[in-house]
Amino acid sequence: MQWTHIPVLAREITDFLITDPDGVYLDATLGLGGHTKFFISKLSPKGRVIGLDKDPGAVKMAVENVNDARLSAYNLSYLQAREALEKAGVQNVRGILFDFGLSSYQLDDASRGFSFLRDGPLDMRFDNTRGKSAADLVNNLPADELEDIFVKFADEHNAHKIALAICEARPILTTAALAAVIEKVCPRYGKIHPATKTFQALRIAVNGELEAVEGSVKILDSLTAAGSRVAFLTFHSAEDRIIKYALKDLCAAGGWKLLNKKVIEPVWDERKNNPRARSAKLRVAERIK
Numbered sequence: 001m002q003w004t005h006i007p008v009l010a011r012e013i014t015d016f017l018i019t020d021p022d023g024v025y026l027d028a029t030l031g032l033g034g035h036t037k038f039f040i041s042k043l044s045p046k047g048r049v050i051g052l053d054k055d056p057g058a059v060k061m062a063v064e065n066v067n068d069a070r071l072s073a074y075n076l077s078y079l080q081a082r083e084a085l086e087k088a089g090v091q092n093v094r095g096i097l098f099d100f101g102l103s104s105y106q107l108d109d110a111s112r113g114f115s116f117l118r119d120g121p122l123d124m125r126f127d128n129t130r131g132k133s134a135a136d137l138v139n140n141l142p143a144d145e146l147e148d149i150f151v152k153f154a155d156e157h158n159a160h161k162i163a164l165a166i167c168e169a170r171p172i173l174t175t176a177a178l179a180a181v182i183e184k185v186c187p188r189y190g191k192i193h194p195a196t197k198t199f200q201a202l203r204i205a206v207n208g209e210l211e212a213v214e215g216s217v218k219i220l221d222s223l224t225a226a227g228s229r230v231a232f233l234t235f236h237s238a239e240d241r242i243i244k245y246a247l248k249d250l251c252a253a254g255g256w257k258l259l260n261k262k263v264i265e266p267v268w269d270e271r272k273n274n275p276r277a278r279s280a281k282l283r284v285a286e287r288i289k
């Protein structure tokens with residue numbers, strides 16, 4: 001199976017980040033290497049990209065897709081980026097991209113359990129070799145904790161009803177079974193599937209995504225030097241809120257400045273051709289000392 005993922009705002013991010021063709025760059029969320037390919041196309045033979053992903057399968061595919069010795073890829077969380085720089089023998093990087101969330105390949109692969117449109121085991125772990133799966137949460141957490149997850153990570157208005165229905169229907173082992181339980185208590189209106197927010201919230205909880213998003217800003221100083229740039233690509237309001245306020249604090253402290261006062265969003269053409277781009281927001285900053 002040939003999996004695909006179309007990188008969002010790839011040209012804009014490359015133009016912002018790649019300020020020195022001989023520099024070293026960090027793709028903190030390598031995925032299938034879509035953005036990295038753009039970065040490498042602007043680098044000299046001396047330039048390099050260090051790529052990280054929690055998903056071991058993604059790292060393997062990215063190395064094959066990019067097929068360039070200037071990429072050093074590691075199966076590590078971006079919260080371990082310092083360790084990766086040390087492995088790569090690099091002190092700091094000129095630019096960093098955080099492209100949060102999941103890739104289309106993970107969503108499309110039924111065996112990963114991310115999608116209510118494809119039946120598979122209720123898994124949802126980016127790193128599917130360790131940690132608790134969505135099935136572990138759905139089948140073991142008390143109703144009030146499930147409800148909290150649905151509200152906190154997806155603003156689900158029917159959180160209470162859904163949490164109770166889940167507890168009654170347990171055990172729930174597949175994505176289709178969970179989607180059916182939700183559809184029974186929240187009938188479908190319009191285009192959006194009633195399980196959309198529950199699936200988003202579970203994925204965020206399983207992977208500790210918001211804690212990691214918060215952590216991404218905290219590690220910047222340990223990875224960069226004056227003149228380095230960072231780009232954050234977010235896909236829902238909870239992620240964007242964290243980055244917006246964390247960047248505000250970082251800039252107020254004096255070491256960084258924002259490069260875009262107004263958030264950057266894909267133009268109509270890109271949104272039309274790539275549904276994933278529709279909710280994307282880009283924020284870019286530069287270290288000034």
Ligand SMILES: C[S@@+](CC[C@H](N)C(=O)[O-])C[C@H]1O[C@@H](n2cnc3c(N)ncnc32)[C@H](O)[C@@H]1O
Binds near residue numbers: 052
């Ligand atoms: C939106 S995709 C990146 C797509 C990539 N930019 C491309 O063009 O192919 C996000 C990726 O981040 C990875 N990821 C999520 N949390 C991570 C973390 N804490 N550290 C490293 N990778 C993470 C996911 O496994 C997924 O492959």
